[in-house]
Amino acid sequence: MNEITSVERRPDGGPGPIRRTALHDTLVSHLRDMIIEGDLSPGTRLHEGQLGEQLGVSRTPLREAIKYLASEGLVELVPSRGAVVKRFSAKDVHDMLTVLQTLEELAGKLACEAASDAGIAEVRALHDEMVGRYKAGDRLQYYKLNQQIHSAIVQLAANVALVDMHAVLQTRLKRIRFIGHEGPEKWAAAVSEHEEMIVALEARDKARLSEVLGRHLMNAWERVRAAV
């Protein structure tokens, strides 16, 4: 997780530190991950000197990445005191889920109209794999596929603004969901809702898909409210 060079890639395994990804992007996703996974917990000050040394980068590009994350809402800029990891209250989380619910309802409607059959098939494939992970009890992979499915459905809606807004909220919520470990019965309910979603999508049933997505996120709040 340390040393930013670990993320840089070589063209074909040859030697030399050639990087494909721009450093800025690398830093942004690195820091994002650190925040989401809890390496940097809410309220923590982002110490430029220390953090820069840890990642093997000077302060300048690091500061630029921090500003980027500030605009994304993951960190807060305090004048003369640098940046701190933003802390979300229970109401904040509820607010985000409310908006996310509305956005996904919209996405459901649009997706039924705009999606290609191939696109729907891909979501189905993701879903099947997710169910497999569920049966195997692999929570982490389940969680990741879960997020991917929601993002995939939003992308089927073919509305870039919608994708953007959804991505921002999804990212802000990742840290929360990463923590919220629901019990077996709630987990089963979530999987069941997902099954409904896929069926509705394959039938291109706008009303139904929209309804299920909305309900799914309402329930999501019930699942995570204890954790916040």
Added chain:
Amino acid sequence: MNEITSVERRPDGGPGPIRRTALHDTLVSHLRDMIIEGDLSPGTRLHEGQLGEQLGVSRTPLREAIKYLASEGLVELVPSRGAVVKRFSAKDVHDMLTVLQTLEELAGKLACEAASDAGIAEVRALHDEMVGRYKAGDRLQYYKLNQQIHSAIVQLAANVALVDMHAVLQTRLKRIRFIGHEGPEKWAAAVSEHEEMIVALEARDKARLSEVLGRHLMNAWERVRAAV
């Protein structure tokens, strides 16, 4: 509009270049305004050296501000080639308005429940002033008050995530709306819709307010589609 120092303020008019606002924030809003008002037209490269000199700031804070705006979606970062002002297609604008419509519908519903009487009165006051500007034919002030009213209603919903997402889209659209000058009859229709909005809000009629807001934004698309 030039020289960033013009935005810095002194405590009580005394001499010395003491600034109250952090430079970063100042730069961000400055650049934002330049993009919205067309000083920097879509596709323009943000030349760091030149722009920095023009604003009287070194490249470092300027770059940080640019990264911030990139995350906001106003500019695009091209690796090794700097930043360019993002260009929005007609579909992009339509997409944004679609999402904005959904968000404002939600805001309408929430506002009817959460708003204080005082808050509603403030929106009414803004509206009355806006109507005054309309009758006076003052397009610029009308336009600004129009935006303010929409933002105010969203704020009445008391949902920070909603305010955030709305603000981002509103900002991205400002440039477009700034251009889109509708004819007299369409302008009258827009004012009439606003009148409906306020009435519904004062009656705390969720369904009605939500419907009017949605319709208003549908029509907004009709009004600006010619301009894009």
Added chain:
DNA sequence: CTTTTGTATTCTGTATGCAGCATTTTCTGT
């Protein structure tokens, strides 16, 4: 005359250095 290649300039990307502010620690007076 067109195309291509080499070179020069310009701009971005990153590092470093310095000044100002905040905080903490220490010193002094009661």
Added chain:
DNA sequence: ACAGAAAATGCTGCATACAGAATACAAAAG
């Protein structure tokens, strides 16, 4: 011993400096 003030330390904010990449231009070859 304790409260307040002053100094010292550490960090942020901004500017400058340097290295590498991209582009533009020019010269030479087809």
